[in-house]
Amino acid sequence: MQTSITRRRRLELLIGAVLLVALALLPLPIHDVYTRNLIIITVLFAGLAQAWNILGGYCGQISLSHALYFGAGAYVSTLLLTRAGLPPTIGMFAGGALGGLMALLVGWPCFRLSGHYYAIATVVVGEIFFLLALNWDWIGGATGINIPYSRAIGDSWLWLQFRIDKLPYHYAALAFAAVAWLVAWLIEGSRWGFVWRAVKDDPIAARSLAVRVFPSKMAAAAISGALTGIGGAIYAQYVGYIDPDSVLHGQLSILIPLPAVLGGVGTLWGPLVGAGVLIPLSELTRSYLGGSGRGVDLMIYGGLIILVALARPQGLASLIGVRVRAPAGADDARAA
Amino acid sequence: MTTTIVLQVAVGGLLMGLIYALVAAGLSLIFGLMDVVNFAHGELLMLAMYATFIIWFVTGLDPLLLLLPVALALFALGVAIYHLLMARALSVRFNRGMVQIFVTFGLAILLRGAAQFTFGSDFQSIGTSWLANRTFDLGGVFIPVPQLAAGIVSLLAFGALFAIGRTEFGRALEATREDRDAVALIGIDRDRIFAFGWGLGAAAVGIAGVMLAIFYYVSPNVGANFALIAYVTVALGGFGSLLGALVAGILIGLVEALTALLIEPSLKQVGMFAIYLAVLMFRPRGLFGTM
């Protein structure tokens, strides 16, 4: 059965595949360490933004606590490595599991809060765990944990450690981002994707059609949290050092959704476009203008966010022809 | 652990709580009007503190004298922010809720960068002021005068806000809060009300900033911490409720101080967050929330 829906989805899959190949080939001719690092971070954050998008964009729950799941993944994977000798390629799934679990724990009481109350509750939850982590010596407290490179093992995919040539991290990040994108694609075409959009458009009509949202919200939270946790684990291995400031900080909870919001929430390409534009821009302004600590990079970054949010609220992805949802009557803050 | 020490800490917490309450009042006002959580609220506080510091530094005027000028300056800033940014954010056709969140968030980063650019990232503090280094002895409990003054000023400011609430403008504000769309029909200019609300909210924060600058350090990032406490205070008290901001602020200040004393200083914020979450489970709209 061919409908415009199935045709469109096949096209999306095709474009996604092409993009994947392009990104896989992208860093090969580039040998500059700085640029390669930039690409890896961009790809990783694209994946994180897409993971957030599942809960925040499609499902409409503006979670500002994703740093918690990111950090949970980073810490679990790292602790399993440093204390139990478990390879991170296995540990990352444990990290994802904890991320998903924490998302469920946060979601269960918080989902019945509406709009802004929910957003702030998530901020506070994230902050609580940040403070707790700072004081928890067993996980390193404020000092953090160093992930040593084992010379005995050498460069290894199993242990996700690469000393000089960091290119494999790019592929790890790319695989992560690809999975996040695929999950979003699957959800978009599934019953959840449809009913979530219905609830956002008109919660009363949705209820009259037997749409029950709570169980699917929990599922969305779990998937989003789990993916974010895995991303955190990959990040930990790449950077080689974690502490609450770098993986649990509240600022991260804003930076993760930002590409999705500016790129286009609830769309397949929004987080990718958003990350592709925002992250290089912020990194570049920071290196060229921020080094002196004079805050120029922050002014530009902040100004850019304001500009995009006001000038293109439906997201940057709409500039390249991505199908944008027509304005809905009931907006996010008033969803059921 | 004598009663005196506990009392001392409690009083300190109460006074600090009054400052939190004032900062929260501004936030609650803005939210109550426009359904916007101002994520740049902490930065407004920071700017007020810097304004106080700079004027003191340049003119030597005692910060207490700067209450009115800084409040007026912040009022003007609030109005400007409304007209330049938030009015546009309100009329956006897509994702209005998220656009508002992220516009104010972008503003916060912008202001922080601007402060860093203008003043550098070093911590500053006001060295001498009429109130500094004095303590008030209340039966063995020593209360630092700057904090006491801050508490008193905060209460006065609340009084002023309640009084404004009774004026015609105040009632127009309340009407707009209740039914944003209908007020146009009875001749209330929404734009003017919103601008006034933003100005008033910013002015409230301005007053808190001046008093804080007397005894607290000033830096580009100082706003962030107070902002979080302000959000929690507003959510706990109930969005849109002035009384809620006052009660919640005092409660939070007390809990913070007592947690630091009785449990562990570096976990002092966990106590207040826990209370906030606990209350929210039973009263999702906060203690006095109506929206």
Place this chain on the structure above:
Amino acid sequence: MPALLEVDRVSKSFGGVAANVDISFDVQQGEILGLIGPNGAGKTSLFNSISGEVVPDAGAVRLAGQRISGLPPEQCSLLGIARTFQVVRSFDSMTVLENVMVGAYSRLSRTRRAMALALETLEFAGLAARADTPAHSLTPAEKRRLEVARALATGPRLLLLDEMLTGLTPVEAQSGVQLIRDVRDRGITVMMVEHVMEVLLPLVDRAVVLDLGRVLTIGAPTDVVRNPDVIRAYLGDRYAAA
């Protein structure tokens, strides 16, 4: 034959204003029942009590003997009640097909099946040609039709139509009447609120007349329209004697 729907002494007040007072009547399986009355008679409020948006203060609503009053709308829908709304509530960010799929998803979880059911329903409702049109760009008549199609996709036993024919041109209204007849021919019981008498009375098997929150009379449309109390309720005392 036991009634499909029993409305048993249902009462509901809002803020001191009585919207429904002691309403009782049955809806028989397979019939088209009209619910009429002047403005403010309590018709939509009654609908809301049946479909679960509102919980009655007193009395009960039973579907095939099972009590449904007090259940939330989602459950009422699963038990076989579907409705349209007085002011159309379409999912504006979605296409016509996607709208109906939401209804289909209430009983099917696989997208392929939901899509097939939705297409078939659109065919039945005469909207197949507009399947890929965004819902917000439909004409008012098409939007009404969309709401019906979407409700039908849930596979209901009872369909509540709230002023579905109001404000349509005569041609559109006749088209709508035919759709309602087709729905009944499929075995679905219909209860409809309507103002447009010329269209309603030839269509329904029976009519329940409400006035000021109470049942005024129940009967065949030809009898009801000649009832002096009914005429008085609509037009005032001047016309009652005629």
